[in-house]
Amino acid sequence: MTILLKNGTVIDYASRLNQKMDVLVEDTKIVKVEKQINNSADKVIDCTGLMIIPGMIDMHCHLREPGFEYKETIETGSKSAVKGGFTTICPMPNTKPTPDSAIILEQIINEAKRVNLCNVLPYSSVTKGEKGEELVDFDEMKKAGAIAFSDDGMPVVNSKIMREAMIKADELGTFVASHCEEKSVAKGAINAGEVAKKLGVEGVLPEAEEIMAAREIVISETNKVRGHICHISTRTSVAMIRDAKKRGVKITCETCPHYYSFTVKEVLESGTNAKMNPPLREEEDRKAIIKGLQDGTIDAIITDHAPHSEEEKNKPLESAPNGIIGFETALAASITNLIEPKHLSYLDLVRLTSYTPAKLLKLDKKGQIKQGYDADITIFDPTLEYVYEKESIVSKSKNTPFIGKKLKGKVMYTMVGGRIVFENKLS
Numbered sequence: 001m002t003i004l005l006k007n008g009t010v011i012d013y014a015s016r017l018n019q020k021m022d023v024l025v026e027d028t029k030i031v032k033v034e035k036q037i038n039n040s041a042d043k044v045i046d047c048t049g050l051m052i053i054p055g056m057i058d059m060h061c062h063l064r065e066p067g068f069e070y071k072e073t074i075e076t077g078s079k080s081a082v083k084g085g086f087t088t089i090c091p092m093p094n095t096k097p098t099p100d101s102a103i104i105l106e107q108i109i110n111e112a113k114r115v116n117l118c119n120v121l122p123y124s125s126v127t128k129g130e131k132g133e134e135l136v137d138f139d140e141m142k143k144a145g146a147i148a149f150s151d152d153g154m155p156v157v158n159s160k161i162m163r164e165a166m167i168k169a170d171e172l173g174t175f176v177a178s179h180c181e182e183k184s185v186a187k188g189a190i191n192a193g194e195v196a197k198k199l200g201v202e203g204v205l206p207e208a209e210e211i212m213a214a215r216e217i218v219i220s221e222t223n224k225v226r227g228h229i230c231h232i233s234t235r236t237s238v239a240m241i242r243d244a245k246k247r248g249v250k251i252t253c254e255t256c257p258h259y260y261s262f263t264v265k266e267v268l269e270s271g272t273n274a275k276m277n278p279p280l281r282e283e284e285d286r287k288a289i290i291k292g293l294q295d296g297t298i299d300a301i302i303t304d305h306a307p308h309s310e311e312e313k314n315k316p317l318e319s320a321p322n323g324i325i326g327f328e329t330a331l332a333a334s335i336t337n338l339i340e341p342k343h344l345s346y347l348d349l350v351r352l353t354s355y356t357p358a359k360l361l362k363l364d365k366k367g368q369i370k371q372g373y374d375a376d377i378t379i380f381d382p383t384l385e386y387v388y389e390k391e392s393i394v395s396k397s398k399n400t401p402f403i404g405k406k407l408k409g410k411v412m413y414t415m416v417g418g419r420i421v422f423e424n425k426l427s
């Protein structure tokens, strides 16, 4: 099977390419990227006016299966991911049961294979049952196919255990992705400050994230091992990681579209649909996150896609669960809130959504539009403007503050391993 993409604008960070090119795909691979390809093909897609980027890689999401299938399944989550232009997604292990043994991890991998829409590369938990007490068998989990290790949703409180985990993961050529939350200062519904006061709810202090992020930097620096900090949201986290990187510490991090699209004020408008962990912060934090994306302090944009049922999100602010869905709005939110205001270029966006994530995850043949690379490709219209509607959501859950917001940019085709797995038929 050959597919020819004609007249699109190819944006590839590795080669700093941002120009009109044709792309030829044969079976699972990209075989040609040239200004004019005249080969005949089984299928020709006219990409005039569209952008062609390496398939987006989401290093951090929640698919809820096994255990919480009423929120999302591997199947519905994969459908939502490919609609959003993601070709590889890495689900976190806070499921029930937790993938803390090879058998459970293999079940997730097998179900993803059955669904067969995008690459699903699951994390193993760091500790048994994400309880923070006993390390999983790192060798066994790596062999069973764990992409990396995380107790996301739960912080690893015990520093001795985290230290051992980071050293062990590094030995295996991978890393621990740390959900940083120092619980004693993290009690609350939303960010501490004026909005929390106004709503009469207890506020989460920014130090909840920063104290633990500082610990991970120390462990990484002292032991010269890799460390990765999940979903950073505060100005101090950005500053600490920037400084650490300057010293050569092997620390990397990620952030989510909501941290550069909103501030805590969004809670006044969207209520529990703007409640997540870490919480939305202040404007100064939002600006610091954008700076971190610009200068490479932040390595990756991730969704932290976290589906919850409407019933759960209809609870009061204090008791509603944390998290919002994110696959289907990540690209448009980034175009709208990073590219349009000229904070970032499209090349930067590709660096953050595929090029660097592929490097961090050691996915050798992904993250680039290049001959010999996997034909994981996202094709989108950067000019389409629309109001985001709940009815358009493919995910099983609808918990997102982007509902009703004006967005720009829409995914038109998603290709995984040379196969078109999503096509926007509305065009």
Ligand SMILES: [Zn+2]
Binding pocket: 152, 153, 154, 179, 230, 231, 277, 278
């Ligand atoms: Zn988390």
